[in-house]
Amino acid sequence: MKEYDGRVRLVVKDMPLPFHELARPAHEAARCAGEAGKFWPYHDRLFLEQPAFERVDLVGYAADLGIDRTSFTRCLDERRFATAVEADVSQARALGITGTPTFLINGRQVVGAQPIEAFRSMIDDALKAP
Amino acid sequence: MSIVFSGVVKRILLVGALLALGGFATLLVVPRGRAQVELTLEPSMSKGAAGSTVTIVEFSDYQ
Numbered sequence: 001m002k003e004y005d006g007r008v009r010l011v012v013k014d015m016p017l018p019f020h021e022l023a024r025p026a027h028e029a030a031r032c033a034g035e036a037g038k039f040w041p042y043h044d045r046l047f048l049e050q051p052a053f054e055r056v057d058l059v060g061y062a063a064d065l066g067i068d069r070t071s072f073t074r075c076l077d078e079r080r081f082a083t084a085v086e087a088d089v090s091q092a093r094a095l096g097i098t099g100t101p102t103f104l105i106n107g108r109q110v111v112g113a114q115p116i117e118a119f120r121s122m123i124d125d126a127l128k129a130p
Numbered sequence: 131m132s133i134v135f136s137g138v139v140k141r142i143l144l145v146g147a148l149l150a151l152g153g154f155a156t157l158l159v160v161p162r163g164r165a166q167v168e169l170t171l172e173p174s175m176s177k178g179a180a181g182s183t184v185t186i187v188e189f190s191d192y193q
Contacts, residue, residue: 001177009178011171013189020193027192034174043175046192053193087170092189094167100191106184126184 008123012043014088015100022053025076027085029058032075036067 001010014031016023026046033042045061046053055076062072075081092102095109103110105119106126169187 004178004184006179007182008184008186009176009180009182011169011176011185011187013169013175013187015189015191016193017191020191023191023193030192031172031175034172037174039174040177043192051193084170084172088189091167091169097189100189102189104185104187104189123184123186 003120004123004127007127013092014085015092015097015102016085016089017100020051022051024082024085025055026053026058028079028081029053029062029072029076031081031084032072033062033065033067035075035080036062036072038062038065038067041065042067 001008014027016027030039030042030046033039042061042065045065049057049061058076059069059073063069095104097109099111101113103119105122106129108122108126110118110122
């Protein structure tokens with residue numbers, strides 16, 4: 001991202017896969033962390049710790065980042081962001097996306113993790129496009 | 131002289147022949163272009179300037 005500073009924006013969308021039982025609470029937890037201004041560090045922590053996403057883990061990761069444990073737990077328990085996560089899943093479905101990760105680079109769909117060179121090439125193409 | 135048909139032409143001829151026999155109906159739906167889907171964006175879940183030339187949307191699963 002630093003390489004393309006000011007020219008590229010990255011947007012993360014939730015797509016917990018149905019057979020990953022612990023994924024959906026993790027996605028909701030990340031949004032709770034976002035509400036506390038800690039989305040990105042929490043997002044990175046989840047990828048580091050996967051698949052340790054039991055409730056106690058999710059709360060622990062938040063506490064490690066200095067997020068208030070009580071308010072975070074309340075956010076999780078009331079499933080404050082369940083609708084928002086489901087909205088992302090619905091949008092993915094509408095786009096025909098069935099697997100993760102899937103990227104849209106200015107709308108161009110790229111499925112699966114790709115080498116950094118492939119991303120660089122596609123981004124450079126998109127930057128050159130009229 | 132022989133005429134070589136491509137796979138597509140062969141399929142068209144086959145479908146035409148089947149339809150000519152009668153008793154067949156075409157139930158296939160002509161595919162439409164990819165649907166326009168309006169994506170919602172949560173500002174806390176994005177990095178980079180809003181006016182960037184390139185936007186990368188990543189659908190991901192933490193697990």
